[in-house]
Amino acid sequence: MQPIISQIDYEIRLVQHLLSNRFLRTENGKLLTARSISDDTVGFETEDSLCREWLLSIYPSYHFYDGFETLDLCHQYIQSTNYDNELFRIVQFHGQFFAVVYENARHQQVIGRETSYFTKNNLFLCAKRPPSNLMTKDRNKLPPIPLIYYELHAFDPALKIYQLHKETHVYQEVPILEAIEYAVLLGITFKDIWYLCDSPHAIAHNRALLNLYFNQGHNLTLFGKYSNAIAINPFQRLVHLQKGRIEHFQMDVDNPRSQQRLVPYREVRRLHEQMRTRPIQFDTSLQPI
Incomplete structure (x- = not known):
């Protein structure tokens, strides 16, 4: 379509x-x-x-x-x-x-x-x-x-x-x-959109954008930072990690007090086919990627 x-x-x-x-x-x-x-x-x-x-x-x-x-x-x-x-x-x-x-x-x-x-x-x-x-x-x-x-x-x-x-x-x-x-x-x-979370400026900037879609307590860009992610895609619940790895993360959408979590390593490969992704092109600006 x-x-x-x-x-x-x-x-x-x-x-x-x-x-x-x-x-x-x-x-x-x-x-x-x-x-x-x-x-x-x-x-x-x-x-x-x-x-x-x-x-x-x-x-x-x-x-x-x-x-x-x-x-x-x-x-x-x-x-x-x-x-x-x-x-x-x-x-x-x-x-x-x-x-x-x-x-x-x-x-x-x-x-x-x-x-x-x-x-x-x-x-x-x-x-x-x-x-x-x-x-x-x-x-x-x-x-x-x-x-x-x-x-x-x-x-x-x-x-x-x-x-x-x-x-x-x-x-x-x-x-x-x-x-x-x-x-x-x-x-x-x-x-399906990625938000940078690899610098303090990007975290603050993209947090403002994501607060339009998610309860502010979720702090998605901070979660990306603490997960050592380059970018986060909260709609597909994916993080882009170093060396081009993309992994799922767990998120209770209705409970901002519940911490997001990366998928345990033993689950990563099993779930890899259950994601819908396209090639990611990073932008040097702080716009969503």
């Missing part, structure tokens, strides 16, 4: 949308993020250049994969699984359909035509299909930060979400705000 909108048109649409819902604001001719984004999450209030840098980084941070061609094919996949069909929502994006489970941070699945994501042991893993024996975790679902939904909306304002009707057993469209976390989770699987 390729974006059908140019980067310039995308950025115009995104900024207009973010201004209309007050995620962005203007002050003395400069762009700033809103002080309060969602619950305890606060955007950076800073100079115009950092805000513009962030906006310019969004379009190339998305790397799409294909969904099912029709809603019926997506529904057929859901019926073939061992999971309760009512756990799933179907997200329609760019005319394709993705099966999504977002029970809580410990039990998530996103299934496309040939690519799927799932959570297991605080890892975010990629495979052709999720395992059939993922455990359902009894845990509250916290409201997501909606920014990634806004970013997806700028790619496709016609994005829709469907839920299985209990009586008719037919998928029916539901209001976005009632199921926005499913669109956010789908967007996370598309979003």
